[in-house]
Amino acid sequence: MIPASAPEVTDAVRRNMALLIQLRWLAVGGQLLTILVVHGMMEIPLPLAPLLAALLLLVLINLGTLYMLKGHDTGLEYALFAALLFDIAALTWQLHFTGGLANPFAALFLLQVVIGAMLLRPSASWTMVAATLCALAILAADSVPLALPPGLQDDEFSLYLQGSFVCFALIAVLLVAFVTRIARNLRERDSALASIRQRAAEEDHIVRMGLLASGAAHELGTPLATLSVLVNDFRAMPELKAMKDLDADLSDMETAVHRCKTIVSGILMSAGEARGEAPERTTMRAFLTGIADEWREARGLGVLEFHDRFGADIAIVSDPALRQVIGNVIDNAIDVSPDWVRLEAAREGDTLALSIVDHGPGFPDEILEGLGKPYRSTKGRPGGGLGLFLLVNVLRKLGGEVRAGNREGGGARVTMLLPLAAIAYPAGEKA
Structure with missing residues (x-):
């Protein structure tokens, strides 16, 4: 039976x-x-x-x-x-x-x-x-x-x-x-x-990827700390302070090292190993604005547009995994459309509708047919095609879904539908 x-x-x-x-x-x-x-x-x-x-x-x-x-x-x-x-x-x-x-x-x-x-x-x-x-x-x-x-x-x-x-x-x-x-x-x-x-099988694949990412993050922690110490030592040397061009380069190096350490911390947080800190309490608008500002700073002020039509703000718990997969999709969009990407946020009843739009070549039919399958990518890089795979699985675990398609005027649109109850902060408490 x-x-x-x-x-x-x-x-x-x-x-x-x-x-x-x-x-x-x-x-x-x-x-x-x-x-x-x-x-x-x-x-x-x-x-x-x-x-x-x-x-x-x-x-x-x-x-x-x-x-x-x-x-x-x-x-x-x-x-x-x-x-x-x-x-x-x-x-x-x-x-x-x-x-x-x-x-x-x-x-x-x-x-x-x-x-x-x-x-x-x-x-x-x-x-x-x-x-x-x-x-x-x-x-x-x-x-x-x-x-x-x-x-x-x-x-x-x-x-x-x-x-x-x-x-x-x-x-x-x-x-x-x-x-x-x-x-x-x-x-x-x-x-x-x-x-x-x-x-x-997909969840097992994600677990193995998480273990690999966590191990890589631990391994990267020591060399990044060493680089940070060396940059600070260089900036403290009097003979180097007089060299204005080198001082600017050192500032850029310090910013890059700091960003790498932030990424490593995000990986460890997603893997549940983040320094014992509680999940961050914030608001929906601060969460989305923070993502947009982070990618504007990383890729240039004129690249990312943010259209906020969410309406009345609500308190939420910031999910590092959700933030990371949204960032992956934005990063992929900027790769194929380096001059312009738009992030749209709207509220449909009790659901967050978050769309990422670009002017790139769009998705091939085989990618749309197998949306969310691992290692399906048009970039030709080993291990590519994991961005949408992680996005689909993270949204599914939170009770949401992902829709992808091509725009009539060219480019692609990826829409994430997420129930607000999955990330909403308990009612009656302030973020």
């Missing part, structure tokens, strides 16, 4: 059980109609008490299944298996009092076997086959023959053929109408399982 550890898989089992409930209600209605026609119109005497008792059992099974669907998330696959066994038992009981194997509706056992083979794992499916064979053996050994009226005894074979035709039509309709829907549920379950496996 199907393990129900994942919500998507549990939903598939629920849909299959709901489908069987519908099938069982049809079976109850069809059997009542059959009893009415055979016992009333055809005047063939039937043992009504055991037949109606079997219908009552089917009704109770349906009510119990409905209770399982409403109040339980575990054990549904076992309830499904038990319900199918009860269906076999009820059909055996009814056929026992209506002719046994001589009843053309004995072929309905085949429908039970087919449904079990589609819904259950092999061991349970073979158990269904064994239960069906046992039921057939019981009916062959002991059954109550139908007492046909004198007018129908001479035409017993014709009556059997008519019943076989009705049974075949019933099985064919049910197989097409219900088993195809079960197959669709199974395909959706398989798709959900594939998605779960893909997500697990």
Whole structure:
């Protein structure tokens, strides 16, 4: 049977059980109609008490299944298996009092076997086959023959053929109408399982990348500290202070070293190793403005435009990983459009819509089709293509999503949709 550890898989089992409930209600209605026609119109005497008792059992099974669907998330696959066994038992009981194997509706056992083979794992499916064979053996050994009226005894074979035709039509309709829907549920379950496996592989990839980045950041810490000390020593030397051009170069070197140390600190913070500091409390506008100002300073004042249409400011907790992946996308945009990039911030209900627009060549179709897959890049660098991969996974962990596309006038647009609840500071507290 199907393990129900994942919500998507549990939903598939629920849909299959709901489908069987519908099938069982049809079976109850069809059997009542059959009893009415055979016992009333055809005047063939039937043992009504055991037949109606079997219908009552089917009704109770349906009510119990409905209770399982409403109040339980575990054990549904076992309830499904038990319900199918009860269906076999009820059909055996009814056929026992209506002719046994001589009843053309004995072929309905085949429908039970087919449904079990589609819904259950092999061991349970073979158990269904064994239960069906046992039921057939019981009916062959002991059954109550139908007492046909004198007018129908001479035409017993014709009556059997008519019943076989009705049974075949019933099985064919049910197989097409219900088993195809079960197959669709199974395909959706398989798709959900594939998605779960893909997500697990991507998250494992991210963990390994985080460990690698953390190790690299630790290794870079010592040489950066050494460079910072050397620059300060150079600037303190009197003979170098008189050289104005060299002093400007030393200032640039000091700024570059400071930026490298900031990047390393950001990597360590994203990896959870940031000097024991609590997450930074800030506001949405300060968070976005800080990102824009940082990249204006890094790439030039005229490169990045920031359009703020967010509206009323809110308190948030600054997520270093989110800040880093946004910066990665801006950096990629500036690489392909060094003269102009626009950062747009808007609020759509309870969602932040953050877009990055450029004048570059846009995304190739294969990048858009595999958005978020690692190592898909047009830059030709080893290890490239991780920016969008990290962006998609970070946004997904925060409950958001990423949309990418090309603009009609040229260039690309990457839009990040992030629920505000994922980063909002607790209500009633000031940032």
